[in-house]
Amino acid sequence: MRRKLGLFLYEEMDYKAAEDWLNRQAAAGWELDRIWLNVLAWFRPSGRTDLRYCVDLHRKPDEYALDMEDYYQLCADAGWEYVAQSGGMAIFASSPVARPVPLQTDRKMEERTYWKRAIRPAILGHLLLLGLLAALAALWGWLQWRGVGRAVKPSEILCSTACLLGALGVLCCVIGLLWSIPAGLLHWRRWKRAVEREEPVASSPFWSRFRGGVGWLGWLLMELCVIFQLVELFIPFLGYSGYDVAAHRPELRERPLAMAEEMGVDPNAVTYIREEPVWSLLVQGIRYHEDAREEEGYQFLSCDRYTCVSDGYASLLVRAIRWESGRSGYEAYGLLDFVPVELGLDESWSARDGSFLLLREGRTVALVGAHILDGGAPDLTGERMWNAVLERLDLE
Structure with a gap:
């Protein structure tokens, strides 16, 4: 049987408008079957020319309430058959061949x-x-x-x-x-x-x-x-966090991430990695972290890369990252006071003598950083290292 779906978008204060809408559907040959979730109205062909609807402000009490049977019987005697309930509105249809009288006469x-x-x-x-x-x-x-x-x-x-x-x-x-x-x-x-x-x-x-x-x-x-x-x-469980570096790092090298190689760190010194996918309707990307141990001490490398739905949203995101990293800190590295730096991109900032970079090119946002516990982190804005980082990030 052919059916039609409509949205029953009416509140109790608009019950007269709801009644008019149902009567227009009836005039077009549609009969209300039921209302689902108080908003989805299902119609079926009526085959009637005398169909009319009446909406009454009457909340449906517990099914065992005694007055409901009397209420429905009163409506039936007036020529109205109960069809559905939506919130505080009871919906009635005229009985076939009957001449219903108004439920409210006073x-x-x-x-x-x-x-x-x-x-x-x-x-x-x-x-x-x-x-x-x-x-x-x-x-x-x-x-x-x-x-x-x-x-x-x-x-x-x-x-x-x-x-x-x-x-x-x-x-x-x-x-x-x-x-x-x-x-x-x-x-x-x-x-x-x-x-x-x-x-x-x-x-x-x-x-x-x-x-x-x-x-x-x-x-x-x-x-x-x-x-x-x-x-x-x-x-986050779709990503990886652990010490099995040799098994996971090669596949991550196929993604546009700046890693140990681009930051002047021996990849064989990497002992721990963590990747966390980022997915939303407006932003997709990955948050990546590496721990490496060299003679200089422990080094912590990070690369967060996001692709946003638009340039404007990317600009909003990069400003949010800059604001929060200067107030609540970034990861466990503490506060990052980003200052503008010219790197040939739409927007770029650096912090801690160039060891952290916040970048935006078109819809792409990236935050790259290197931290050494005993100091002496690399300057990522240097020509050789910057070119390597820029190539790996594949900024749009």
């Missing part, structure tokens, strides 16, 4: 019901949620100011799909909450005016669906944020 009672079940919960509930979000934002800001929780760095946020979706989800939710409060008051004013003038209540089909869509999109993004957060917890 305009004053309908007005009180509208205020009690749609407007008041929307305003109070949204104010409560906004207050909770404001309190959480204040708490996070206070923790940042006190230096607590700085393990989450800006660059890690930019490289995380979960953080991106979470930020967009919170933004959509806040916009929806802020919008719904004045919209609820305007709806209530419009209702009172329509009741006083004994006119039908008008509701904008476009703005009703748009407002409901913003709120629904916010919660969808938050749910996707949780899913991607779980996925990203397992991404």
Whole structure:
């Protein structure tokens, strides 16, 4: 049987707009089958010309509640058959060949019901949620100011799909909450005016669906944020960390990473490596680290390389890395005070006499560094070493 899927993007305050939308679908020959997750409306061909819909503000209580059977029977006696429930809206379809009467005949009672079940919960509930979000934002800001929780760095946020979706989800939710409060008051004013003038209540089909869509999109993004957060917890396990250097290092040489050879260190002196893939919808790359032991002492070599979705996003990422490495430090190397240096790329900085480089060329960002415990780290900006590093990084 041919079916159609539609988005039921309506809140309780817009239940009249929802009713109009369902009646337009019925006029086009579609009958509502069910509503899934309070948002996905499934339709099937009706084959009827007398089909009409009625949406009533009535929350579905526990299935064992005694008044529900009486409520459904009252609606059936009026010519309406129960079809589906979405939030606080009960949806009824007209019985075949019947001439249904309106479920609400007392305009004053309908007005009180509208205020009690749609407007008041929307305003109070949204104010409560906004207050909770404001309190959480204040708490996070206070923790940042006190230096607590700085393990989450800006660059890690930019490289995380979960953080991106979470930020967009919170933004959509806040916009929806802020919008719904004045919209609820305007709806209530419009209702009172329509009741006083004994006119039908008008509701904008476009703005009703748009407002409901913003709120629904916010919660969808938050749910996707949780899913991607779980996925990203397992991404580091796709890399490698250990002392089996001979088995893993040759395959890493095929990737655009600056390693011991490019930094003047004997590759045979490398005793430990660590690689961690970076994957998100906006950034892909790898974080790589080597430990080497030579006569000069222990040397620690790092190369982080990212490919971003655009030049602008790469510029944002490189600034986040520069900001955080100068405040919370980079890895275990301490603070890095990057200063601009001309290396022929779009953007480039160096720190610690050239032993650390922060680079951007087009969509590619790289952070390369060498650290020796007893001092004397190499200057990567020297012509020979810089050419080797630049060739290996394969900057776009």
